[in-house]
Amino acid sequence: xxxxxxxxxxxxxxxxxxxxxxxxxxxxxxxxxxxxxxxxxxxxxxxxxxxxxxxxxxxxxxxxxxxxxxxxxxxxxxxxxxxxxxxxxxxxxxxxxxxxxxxxxxxxxxxxxxxxxxxxxxxxxxxxxxxxxxxxxxxxxxxxxxxxxxxxxxxxxxxxxxxxxxxxxxxxxxxxxxxxxxxxxxxxxxxxxxxxxxxxxxxxxxxxxxxxxxxxxxxxxxxxxxxxxxxxxxxxxxxxxxxxxxxxxxxxxxxxxxxxxxxxxxxxxxxxxxxxxxxxxxxxxxxxxxxxxxxxxxxxxxxxxxxxxxxxxxxxxxxxxxxxxxxxxxxxxxxxxxxxxxxxxxxxxxxxxxxxxxxxxxxxxx
Amino acid sequence: xxxxxxxxxxxxxxxxxxxxxxxxxxxxxxxxxxxxxxxxxxxxxxxxxxxxxxxxxxxxxxxxxxxxxxxxxxxxxxxxxxxxxxxxxxxxxxxxxxxxxxxxxxxxxxxxxxxxxxxxxxxxxxxxxxxxxxxxxxxxxxxxxxxxxxxxxxxxxxxxxxxxxxxxxxxxxxxxxxxxxxxxxxxxxxxxxxxxxxxxxxxxxxxxxxxxxxxxxxxxxxxxxxxxxxxxxxxxxxxxxxxxxxxxxxxxxxxxxxxxxxxxxxxxxxxxxxxxxxxxxxxxxxxxxxxxxxxxxxxxxxxxxxxxxxxxxxxxxxxxxxxxxxxxxxxxxxxxxxxxxxxxxxxxxxxxxxxxxxxxxxxxxx
Numbered sequence: 182x183x184x185x186x187x188x189x190x191x192x193x194x195x196x197x198x199x200x201x202x203x204x205x206x207x208x209x210x211x212x213x214x215x216x217x218x219x220x221x222x223x224x225x226x227x228x229x230x231x232x233x234x235x236x237x238x239x240x241x242x243x244x245x246x247x248x249x250x251x252x253x254x255x256x257x258x259x260x261x262x263x264x265x266x267x268x269x270x271x272x273x274x275x276x277x278x279x280x281x282x283x284x285x286x287x288x289x290x291x292x293x294x295x296x297x298x299x300x301x302x303x304x305x306x307x308x309x310x311x312x313x314x315x316x317x318x319x320x321x322x323x324x325x326x327x328x329x330x331x332x333x334x335x336x337x338x339x340x341x342x343x344x345x346x347x348x349x350x351x352x353x354x355x356x357x358x359x360x361x362x363x364x365x366x367x368x369x370x371x372x373x374x375x376x377x378x379x380x381x382x383x384x385x386x387x388x389x390x391x392x393x394x395x396x397x398x399x400x401x402x403x404x405x406x407x408x409x410x411x412x413x414x415x416x417x418x419x420x421x422x423x424x425x426x427x428x429x430x431x432x433x434x435x436x437x438x439x440x441x442x443x444x445x446x447x448x449x450x451x452x453x454x455x456x457x458x459x460x461x462x463x464x465x466x467x468x469x470x471x472x473x474x475x476x477x478x479x480x481x482x483x484x485x486x487x488x489x490x491x492x493x494x495x496x497x498x499x500x501x502x503x504x505x506x507x508x509x510x511x512x513x514x515x516x517x518x519x520x521x522x523x524x525x526x527x528x529x530x531x532x533x534x535x536x537x538x539x540x541x542x543x544x545x546x547x
Numbered sequence: 548x549x550x551x552x553x554x555x556x557x558x559x560x561x562x563x564x565x566x567x568x569x570x571x572x573x574x575x576x577x578x579x580x581x582x583x584x585x586x587x588x589x590x591x592x593x594x595x596x597x598x599x600x601x602x603x604x605x606x607x608x609x610x611x612x613x614x615x616x617x618x619x620x621x622x623x624x625x626x627x628x629x630x631x632x633x634x635x636x637x638x639x640x641x642x643x644x645x646x647x648x649x650x651x652x653x654x655x656x657x658x659x660x661x662x663x664x665x666x667x668x669x670x671x672x673x674x675x676x677x678x679x680x681x682x683x684x685x686x687x688x689x690x691x692x693x694x695x696x697x698x699x700x701x702x703x704x705x706x707x708x709x710x711x712x713x714x715x716x717x718x719x720x721x722x723x724x725x726x727x728x729x730x731x732x733x734x735x736x737x738x739x740x741x742x743x744x745x746x747x748x749x750x751x752x753x754x755x756x757x758x759x760x761x762x763x764x765x766x767x768x769x770x771x772x773x774x775x776x777x778x779x780x781x782x783x784x785x786x787x788x789x790x791x792x793x794x795x796x797x798x799x800x801x802x803x804x805x806x807x808x809x810x811x812x813x814x815x816x817x818x819x820x821x822x823x824x825x826x827x828x829x830x831x832x833x834x835x836x837x838x839x840x841x842x843x844x845x846x847x848x849x850x851x852x853x854x855x856x857x858x859x860x861x862x863x864x865x866x867x868x869x870x871x872x873x874x875x876x877x878x879x880x881x882x883x884x885x886x887x888x889x890x891x892x893x894x895x896x897x898x899x900x901x902x903x904x905x906x907x908x909x910x911x912x913x
Contacts, residue, residue, distance in 0.1 A: 224597070226596060227594070228593070228594050228595075229592060229593045232598075232632070234653055235657055236744065239743070248710055252717050254717055255716065255746070256712050257743060257746040257747045257749070260747045262747075264656075269592040285685075285686045287600055290630075298599070301598060320680070320685045320748075322712075322750040323751070325710035325711070325712045325751050329709065331697070331704050331707060332707040334704060334705075338697050338699075339698060339700075341698040343614045343695065344694045344695055346690075348621055349621045350619070350621065362620075377605070377623060380605075380607070381688075382688075383622060385689070
């Protein structure tokens with residue numbers, strides 16, 4: 182897929198432009214359906230060794246507040262849903278792509294404007310690919326007791342967790358589509374005509390219901406171990422999760438990709454012992470464009486300091502910053518930008534060089 | 548896949564028994580992962596023309612109660628997430644499998660005990676297969692405003708919708724695994740050793756947040772039309788949805804499969820005009836075993852009356868009742884029972900005979 186990448190992007194861009202010209206709120210859904218059909222036709226068949234889904238983790242709890250029908254009893258909570266596709270033939274290292282806040286694993290599947298998502302893209306590049314829904318999100322569900330207890334007057338209303346959803350207006354500036362809602366950056370890579378389709382992906386973030394530490398960290402470490410080694414990628418709200426998983430158990434974690442971690446990389450929080458552990462895992466941090474004047478600039482700066490600390494401890498960490506390579510206009514939503522294949526290729530190049538060529542963990546292979 | 552079906556069931560049963568012997572709450576997750584790996588090895592590669600997901604429907608709303616970060620603005624609600632796989636080669640009629648209450652589309656994917664779900668099974672049989680998450684469930688998300696307004700004291704707590712989750716104990720009797728929690732029917736087909744894995748699939752049902760009529764009906768009608776004709780299947784809480792979709796627009800609905808519709812088939816509610824419309828769509832109703840003494844008996848009886856009404860109006864409706872064919876022990880969870888492939892084959896036989904052989908709609912083809 183890498184050969185012809187430029188042509189592929191040009192084609193997709195022109196489809197996106199055609200969509201934008203046809204675009205309005207009312208036709209967005211129709212346009213998207215037409216578009217994925219158009220794009221599907223140009224792809225060769227996808228040959229899979231296996232496809233499916235499973236859960237990692239989970240705690241069996243008892244509750245007497247499960248809603249109607251006397252639903253007192255045991256339910257499972259804190260589990261992590263994982264969807265996967267394993268390509269037929271020679272396989273590369275498994276890759277786990279964890280979504281960000283306000284989203285589900287759907288974010289890595291077919292894109293808002295109908296283009297192939299990183300899920301299928303990585304599979305077509307030979308990677309067994311695993312897409313979780315974080316615990317308490319999407320198909321991973323959550324404990325309902327608290328809501329029913331508040332409803333019944335057994336707990337005060339302010340015990341409810343805030344239920345956050347990302348508005349189009351908030352996304353526009355926070356995800357750096359442009360300087361203010363409705364005004365895109367002239368070079369933005371985000372397909373703004375697909376904003377309403379993107380909005381359909383937004384889910385409620387209920388992490389406030391989760392115990393501490395976040396069970397997603399443990400689930401990611403377990404998943405990597407079960408897969409007998411995997412590259413873990415996190416994004417935004419989950420951007421540091423691969424590091425947290427490695428601090429629980431680095432055994433299965435062959436690489437960590439941190440996509441625009443919200444709040445940065447804990448450069449001034451991790452202890453020297455923790456940095457020493459993280460120095461056994463190859464780490465790539467990725468940030469898009471238009472950071473200046475946003476909170477992402479501080480996150481970027483913090484991650485650069487983190488990278489220095491890890492490398493000083495004998496590790497292998499690096500920053501992928503596309504603008505430094507002449508690639509401009511990437512938003513926070515790197516996996517949904519028009520050049521998402523190009524960004525994927527840069528990550529794949531890094532995995533190939535730093536995980537697959539060197540084997541498991543730089544610390545042991547130098 | 549049909550040849551060797553008996554062998555296949557025997558093999559799966561013995562795997563399930565082995566699991567049960569190893570089974571406890573603490574090893575359930577591990578056992579499941581081991582099992583799907585075992586089963587995967589025996590399958591030929593899956594060759595797909597396309598794979599991905601999209602949304603159908605959705606309403607853009609404004610809210611000033613979207614949670615933190617001043618998230619005032621527009622979000623999308625009422626959309627239906629749809630995951631799909633289209634097999635390579637000659638394709639049969641598209642099939643849409645809608646999950647029941649307290650579940651998501653995951654229920655049709657890899658089964659709680661690790662066996663292949665109907666999603667992949669139908670694809671391997673040549674059917675482009677579409678798996679929705681109902682609006683306000685799983686990856687389809689929901690409006691959050693009401694929760695934040697209650698939290699802020701702007702609405703009273705009893706305005707909250709009940710958040711229902713199905714406990715293991717409730718499922719055991721309501722889904723007819725056995726006469727009382729912990730006691731299975733001697734001939735039950737449900738893999739009871741996978742009960743905790745099944746529990747991980749349970750999601751919150753937030754249909755109380757949806758407008759009336761249920762937007763899932765419209766979304767299903769739209770999806771069938773977009774697919775240029777599809778068989779719609781509903782289950783339990785969504786069991787009648789294919790009929791409701793047909794009453795909105797039967798144009799794309801080439802068949803309706805009603806899997807244990809909760810409350811029955813509205814035999815005494817649909818008007819003669821509505822029955823006349825439903826008589827243009829081939830309809831199969833499916834009920835499992837052990838109905839006597841449960842609320843499902845009344846649903847079954849009601850559906851038999853419905854079938855008579857439809858057929859008296861010139862339609863083509865029939866009951867698939869496995870015990871009448873000597874197939875015993877099926878629970879409510881027909882798609883998760885140990886003979887789920889066998890039940891799928893009976894549905895596929897019906898589709899083949901009543902939808903594909905006769906073309907679109909019995910009313911027009913007699």
